[in-house]
Amino acid sequence: MTAAYKRVALIGLGLIASSMAHAMRQFGLADEIVGHAKSAESRKIALEIGLCERVYATAAEAVQGADLVVLCVPVGAMGEIAAEIGPHLAAGATVTDVGSVKGAVVEAVAPHMPQGVHFIPGHPIAGTEHSGPRSGFATLFRNRWWLLTPLDGADRDAVARLRGLCEGMGANVDEMDVAHHDLVLAVTSHTPHLIAYTMVGVAEHMRRVSNSEVIKYSAGGFRDLTRIAASDPVMWRDVFLTNKDAVLDILGRFTEELFVLQRAIRMGDGEHLHAYFTRTRAIRRGIIEAGQDTSAPDFGRVPLGGGEGKT
């Protein structure tokens, strides 16, 4: 098997980039991987742990001669990077990104892409709450979706080749249009993160309940919210600033829905609550059947303290 790409340049060397580096290496998808990150520290680590053959102090240098460039920086940094690398891209190269928002990235990046370069926006629906070059692992994308949002008139061969790379790392690939992507993600990711952040903030501000109590007794449900509220602040700031319209739309619906439940609680309407909670269970079952989570209790967490749960 020949590698999918000869030289891959990763711009940004955090969770997603380092996971890609591990996966491409493990599955033999790139002959050579080079990279750039903002800080000298991250570049040094990337070399040390063997993510890249070479790192460069600027993105412009890193992309030279690469047949695939992957933008793995926060969404708000994409435009600046695109402007910098535009003049240095090899003819026929593919540029993709992994940003969590697509509309804003297309707006920021597309104008800087020269003729003959294939810009194919993308987004792997996979992540953890960790970040940085040490946080990646080769199986992050396995059995996860990788959404590609090719623009009108995209080169089908270039798209097929990129799809092959994603599939090679274990992902399932779907294509959809940019605006639909941003709406779907506002529902499945962005708004859930915002409400998790909010609930964690509420807990922090309570006077009559101390922080140590919140932390000690978190296993009742709060704990799961804190995980999704623990992700990188810069990444999430950028997501909310750049997917504003879709997030505000979904937030409006969320508040409406919450007020209906709140009213049912105030009125003591047990039937309404029971019917609502019964319906939402079905969605959970759907997710397990779709292979996007484990049915093991408590996510299959190993009980703390070294024991083994009967699963």
Add this chain to the structure above:
Amino acid sequence: MTAAYKRVALIGLGLIASSMAHAMRQFGLADEIVGHAKSAESRKIALEIGLCERVYATAAEAVQGADLVVLCVPVGAMGEIAAEIGPHLAAGATVTDVGSVKGAVVEAVAPHMPQGVHFIPGHPIAGTEHSGPRSGFATLFRNRWWLLTPLDGADRDAVARLRGLCEGMGANVDEMDVAHHDLVLAVTSHTPHLIAYTMVGVAEHMRRVSNSEVIKYSAGGFRDLTRIAASDPVMWRDVFLTNKDAVLDILGRFTEELFVLQRAIRMGDGEHLHAYFTRTRAIRRGIIEAGQDTSAPDFGRVPLGGGEGKT
């Protein structure tokens, strides 16, 4: 070592009761375990899988001769059971419960407790999204908190003995008063569950985003909300009906806080968002340090598809 109790009667044979049965057996904490559940089906399963030595068709029969009675039914069913068992309790017996709300349980149960019986309300902060007699496992309580909320004038020996049982099953025990318990749990469990249910409901009602899309792309964050929204509808209906005041209080704060973030998004106030998201990270760290969760990425979920994550 002598067992903590001679005969333990479990009323309700679901997740919590079956986990207690497994744990008490494994750690030699009860000479004999008997039980009662509403349905003949659950009673049959409990015998089959060896949760109880004997099961009884009524709670009144089950509690006879027991020195510990544990009420493991939904909060809304506690009063009725208490009325039924009151006249049949052995002198000197301890009655406890595991209900997620304490104020309403005390109100419903205490009036039916005869002289000489020690009623000590309790609540293990441990659970999964599964229910029924087959869902329990012996390590559910390990390294989890078990809150006891003894009433004024409670018999200290009886409390100490019950505490010993909880600790014997691996839990850490704290005591607090009933009202404070209900407020703390409204923050750490009840309100988080309600907002998770709400978000799942929003996703279900979207017209432009199909259910199958929500399910397929759930790994972006939504998935974790669905787990906590998958728990038993009856249990949660009862929690919200009986801890109404504290939940409405916290919900009010939540909505306020959410509106502030929503406004920051609308105004494009990146600094506010970044500062907020940075603060909430600290809470997550606190939970990991307190041993209430794993720091492994993605909760230490084993990647689906049989692979191994580098953790």
